[in-house]
Amino acid sequence: MIDNKGENHIGALHDEDYKEKYFTPLINHNSLIYDISRAKESLNGKWNFQIDQYDTFLRANWYSNEEKDQNGLEMPLDHNFDHWEEINVPACWNTESKEYFYYEGPAIYHKSFKYSNYGEDKVFLKIGAANYDSYIFLNKKFLGHHQGGSTPFMLEITDYLSQENTLQIAVDNTRRREAVPTKNTDWFNYGGIYRDVELLRLPETYIKDFSLALAENSYQQLVLNLTAAGENLTDKVKLEIPELEIELNIPLANGKAEAVFAAKPELWSPDNPKLYQVIISYRNDRIEDQIGFRQVKVEGRDIYLNGNKIFLKGIAAHEESLNNGKAVTETEIIENIKLAKEMNCNYIRLAHYPHSYKVAQIADQLGVMLWEEIPVYWAIYFENQFTYNDAENQLLELIKRDINRASVIIWSVGNENEDTDARLKFMSGLANTARKVDPTRLVSAACLVDEKNNRISDRLTEYLDIIGQNEYYGWYIPDISKLIDCMENSKPDKPVVITEFGAGALSGERGTKDDLFTEDYQLKVYQKQTEVLGKIEYIKGLSPWILFDFRCPRRTNKYQQGYNRKGLLSADKKHKKLAFFEMQRFYSEI
Numbered sequence: 001m002i003d004n005k006g007e008n009h010i011g012a013l014h015d016e017d018y019k020e021k022y023f024t025p026l027i028n029h030n031s032l033i034y035d036i037s038r039a040k041e042s043l044n045g046k047w048n049f050q051i052d053q054y055d056t057f058l059r060a061n062w063y064s065n066e067e068k069d070q071n072g073l074e075m076p077l078d079h080n081f082d083h084w085e086e087i088n089v090p091a092c093w094n095t096e097s098k099e100y101f102y103y104e105g106p107a108i109y110h111k112s113f114k115y116s117n118y119g120e121d122k123v124f125l126k127i128g129a130a131n132y133d134s135y136i137f138l139n140k141k142f143l144g145h146h147q148g149g150s151t152p153f154m155l156e157i158t159d160y161l162s163q164e165n166t167l168q169i170a171v172d173n174t175r176r177r178e179a180v181p182t183k184n185t186d187w188f189n190y191g192g193i194y195r196d197v198e199l200l201r202l203p204e205t206y207i208k209d210f211s212l213a214l215a216e217n218s219y220q221q222l223v224l225n226l227t228a229a230g231e232n233l234t235d236k237v238k239l240e241i242p243e244l245e246i247e248l249n250i251p252l253a254n255g256k257a258e259a260v261f262a263a264k265p266e267l268w269s270p271d272n273p274k275l276y277q278v279i280i281s282y283r284n285d286r287i288e289d290q291i292g293f294r295q296v297k298v299e300g301r302d303i304y305l306n307g308n309k310i311f312l313k314g315i316a317a318h319e320e321s322l323n324n325g326k327a328v329t330e331t332e333i334i335e336n337i338k339l340a341k342e343m344n345c346n347y348i349r350l351a352h353y354p355h356s357y358k359v360a361q362i363a364d365q366l367g368v369m370l371w372e373e374i375p376v377y378w379a380i381y382f383e384n385q386f387t388y389n390d391a392e393n394q395l396l397e398l399i400k401r402d403i404n405r406a407s408v409i410i411w412s413v414g415n416e417n418e419d420t421d422a423r424l425k426f427m428s429g430l431a432n433t434a435r436k437v438d439p440t441r442l443v444s445a446a447c448l449v450d451e452k453n454n455r456i457s458d459r460l461t462e463y464l465d466i467i468g469q470n471e472y473y474g475w476y477i478p479d480i481s482k483l484i485d486c487m488e489n490s491k492p493d494k495p496v497v498i499t500e501f502g503a504g505a506l507s508g509e510r511g512t513k514d515d516l517f518t519e520d521y522q523l524k525v526y527q528k529q530t531e532v533l534g535k536i537e538y539i540k541g542l543s544p545w546i547l548f549d550f551r552c553p554r555r556t557n558k559y560q561q562g563y564n565r566k567g568l569l570s571a572d573k574k575h576k577k578l579a580f581f582e583m584q585r586f587y588s589e590i
């Protein structure tokens with residue numbers, strides 16, 4: 001993990017490839033240990049913070065904090081970590097101070113903390129999410145770099161801990177062409193450590209990850225796949241599901257335990273979000289989780305949940321709140337799910353990047369199905385191998401994180417990308433990866449309409465289980481009468497979910513049905529959309545764009561003023577627009 005070269009690179013001050021030279025390796029999905037429901041210690045709270053526009057922390061190795069030269073003479077330091085201002089973690093820096101609202105670039109977080117050993121053999125540091133790039137330093141040592149702003153990562157810090165510790169995290173939210181997402185998106189570019197920072201203490205051998213789900217084509221068998229880590233991985237893993245009176249001892253072979261066993265769980269569904277307490281123990285390690293069991297599949301043009309045909313009554317949502325940016329609170333997550341339920345939804349599309357792990361946990365409990373997505377959004381650098389690796393790593397981190405969440409039924413490998421050869425190779429590769437590592441869920445992506453032929457046709461659909469289709473008839477394609485033609489021109493051989501349609505409306509703005517940006521116009525678009533889409537046999541779900549208005553610097557007309565106004569609610573969620581009630585009606589009648 002340690003890159004010793006990183007310790008003496010005085011030249012880096014003027015060196016433009018300092019990052020590649022001194023700040024590898026990358027921390028990837030292999031670093032993750034299953035931690036949902038494990039006890040962890042929080043390092044949240046006040047951290048010292050400094051904007052570091054010229055990246056001097058990395059260039060001039062500030063983290064090594066050398067106060068004296070080789071002859072013991074005092075050095076003029078350009079920083080004082082302890083004197084920097086304090087900021088909250090988790091939080092987006094943009095919402096912490098007016099001055100940082102539009103800041104884009106590197107910034108440094110610093111925290112001191114004490115550590116005493118309680119008998120554990122290993123200690124891991126977990127960062128829930130930081131937008132986008134993070135460089136981790138503990139006690140003057142560089143420990144690793146992580147790319148990807150929405151997924152968790154971990155690193156083992158056992159050997160670098162002492163009683164008094166200093167931890168620095170350099171976080172950079174610069175948009176970059178080769179990154180995922182790339183430079184141009186339709187949402188606000190938040191920065192900072194906006195999910196929990198925690199310590200995880202583990203014994204010498206421990207459970208690295210596991211999945212527990214219904215066997216394919218059976219409601220009476222469960223399958224456990226578990227990986228343990230550490231030395232001498234022998235003995236047995238114990239699995240208990242007390243309510244089902246299951247207690248099994250499963251032998252480990254080469255660090256893996258696999259078992260298929262009889263069980264008759266009550267099935268999870270939005271109407272009956274039944275969860276079972278599951279306890280897994282291995283030697284001195286123990287995990288306790290709440291898991292639901294359900295089967296989701298596609299046959300012909302239908303989607304089935306537990307053998308019953310379903311229609312995904314959905315809504316799309318960004319991860320944002322006016323006060324907290326991306327650092328949404330549990331209360332806000334519950335509020336969003338309740339609003340969707342009030343609209344009679346059974347499903348939410350979490351656009352366009354992984355939202356907090358808490359969303360899926362809460363959705364498991366409250367009973368709502370989820371679409372989860374990685375930010376392969378618009379014009380990604382599809383020709384670039386590093387970009388692919390980054391996207392695939394984010395996908396694997398997301399799947400590992402939410403593998404046992406019954407609410408998650410679809411992995412989406414991207415949104416609205418032009419149908420080129422490079423994109424096909426890139427995104428079909430991601431779809432294949434998702435299917436290979438998780439055969440218990442469906443794979444999709446939100447595709448663009450073939451405008452030239454006015455129909456659904458995208459070469460990627462061959463690799464998907466469900467065709468996700470965005471269409472903006474009545475808005476970007478103003479002639480809404482073309483919607484029915486598009487649907488009738490299309491002959492999909494799979495279920496289609498309309499992943500987006502919509503129209504902008506400033507909340508409270510009224511006018512005639514023809515006045516753009518009024519609630520009346522938005523309502524007209526929704527009425528026409530539901531009228532047409534409701535009659536198309538192959539459409540098996542909708543997630544209109546979007547639950548509430550969200551910040552976006554690209555939107556600057558007099559109605560928008562920095563917000564995308566296609567929400568069915570205002571950004572503060574206090575006002576429901578007319579179209580909200582149209583969706584509520586439509587879903588109640590399906």
Ligand code: GCB
Nearest residue numbers: 186415416470500545564566
């Ligand atoms: C889209 C994008 C979404 C945008 C939306 C819009 O097709 O997928 O991210 O925000 O359109 O409002 O233009």
